[in-house]
Amino acid sequence: MDLSIGEVAERSGLSVHALRFYEREGLFANPVRRLSNGRRVYHEEDLEWLAICTKLRSSGMSLATIRQYIELARQGPGNEDERLALLRQHETHVEAQIQELREALDVVRYKVRVYADHLARGEADRLWNSSHPDSAEARARQV
Helix, strand or coil: CCECHHHHHHHHCCCHHHHHHHHHCCCCCCCCEECCCCCEEECHHHHHHHHHHHHHHHCCCCHHHHHHHHHHHHCCCCCHHHHHHHHHHHHHHHHHHHHHHHHHHHHHHHHHHHHHHHHHCCCHHHCCCCCCCCCHHHHHHHC
16 A cells, blocks of 8 residues: 555654655665655555664664665675674663663662652751752762
């Protein structure tokens, strides 16, 4: 079934502008067909690829790496090891990002506990402020 750019935008959640950008950047797995009047024609497979592509982008994969992956896929059989290596490298990158986010979340959760405890005890005034007489060490723990 042929789909218009508007239909693909609606179903993919991407804007028409983003779809045109993806096409310009060579990020579609298959070249986008055009009718004689110049209108773009998409297929279900394009939507499937866009779902994968947007997840790769949101996970931090660069456009250049996505393009490299697509170019390898377009070449057909014989380079699966290269594609796998590229995906494994990105997997390692995503896992590192997740670890950083977990560490950041731990800090945020700690701060939430500190503030909640102080507020529950009616000691919000003991939370750090620049004119508080506590030592620098105590302020560092409470900030």
